[in-house]
Amino acid sequence: MKVLVFGDVVGRPGRRALKEFLPKVREELSPDLILCNGENSAGGFGITLKVYEELKGMGIDVITSGNHIWDKREVFNFIESKRHLLRPLNYPEGVPGRGFIILERKGIRVCILNLMGRVFMSPHLENPFTTFDKFYQEYKREFDLLIVDFHGEATSEKLAFALYCDGRTNLIYGSHTHIPTADETILPKGTAYVTDVGMVGPFPSVIGMREREPVEIFLRGIPKRFEVAKGKVMINALFVEFEGGKVKEIKRIKEFW
Numbered sequence: 001m002k003v004l005v006f007g008d009v010v011g012r013p014g015r016r017a018l019k020e021f022l023p024k025v026r027e028e029l030s031p032d033l034i035l036c037n038g039e040n041s042a043g044g045f046g047i048t049l050k051v052y053e054e055l056k057g058m059g060i061d062v063i064t065s066g067n068h069i070w071d072k073r074e075v076f077n078f079i080e081s082k083r084h085l086l087r088p089l090n091y092p093e094g095v096p097g098r099g100f101i102i103l104e105r106k107g108i109r110v111c112i113l114n115l116m117g118r119v120f121m122s123p124h125l126e127n128p129f130t131t132f133d134k135f136y137q138e139y140k141r142e143f144d145l146l147i148v149d150f151h152g153e154a155t156s157e158k159l160a161f162a163l164y165c166d167g168r169t170n171l172i173y174g175s176h177t178h179i180p181t182a183d184e185t186i187l188p189k190g191t192a193y194v195t196d197v198g199m200v201g202p203f204p205s206v207i208g209m210r211e212r213e214p215v216e217i218f219l220r221g222i223p224k225r226f227e228v229a230k231g232k233v234m235i236n237a238l239f240v241e242f243e244g245g246k247v248k249e250i251k252r253i254k255e256f257w
């Protein structure tokens, strides 16, 4: 079972690069499952139905998300009906959408779970650790392989979560910071892990955004509307191969497109 994960896809440049890159990487690695985080896929903020369909059309199996999932209001019209679009499971009860999906690939039941950290993020979320415990207790008999997108800001929270869930999950990867970390590893109890996959988005930029406005904010503190940067795209991804539930290979991918 080969899994290919892309982090946050930023705007049109990110989508275009992803579309062009996918046939090449498919030929090289023949992934059975392709995931990406789509919270910034429409104009850098949120996701629209059109963009969701575009990502699905490229062959992305499941689109995870995070805090920016609600930025395009139309998401409320379709998130309930699109099973392959996830929002963090630890939003309070009653929030639309779902936090996990179970798919079958090569006779293996694969669960993809989306969670979000709370450190430097929304205080309105349920505790991701206890949310995981509850989820795991309830659903562990329904899947063979468990993959978690932990959308979070703090590296400490992501690492603590990964070690807390080591052995109960097969892969935990971080998203949200748009910056890849170089710590891909297999944890002591067998879970493949990386703190952040990094974005598929224009670079140089400030996490995918043109630098003018962020620099202005840092200089003067006056809020500005961000624009997706132009130019080359940095494609960050993670490839993990499992054999009999065990991690056979984990490798980071970084390319400029």
Ligand SMILES: [Fe+2]
Pocket (backbone or CB within 6 Å): 008, 039, 040, 068, 176, 177, 178
């Ligand atoms: Fe993001």
Ligand SMILES: [Fe+2]
Pocket (backbone or CB within 6 Å): 039, 066, 067, 068, 151, 175, 176, 177
């Ligand atoms: Fe985010």
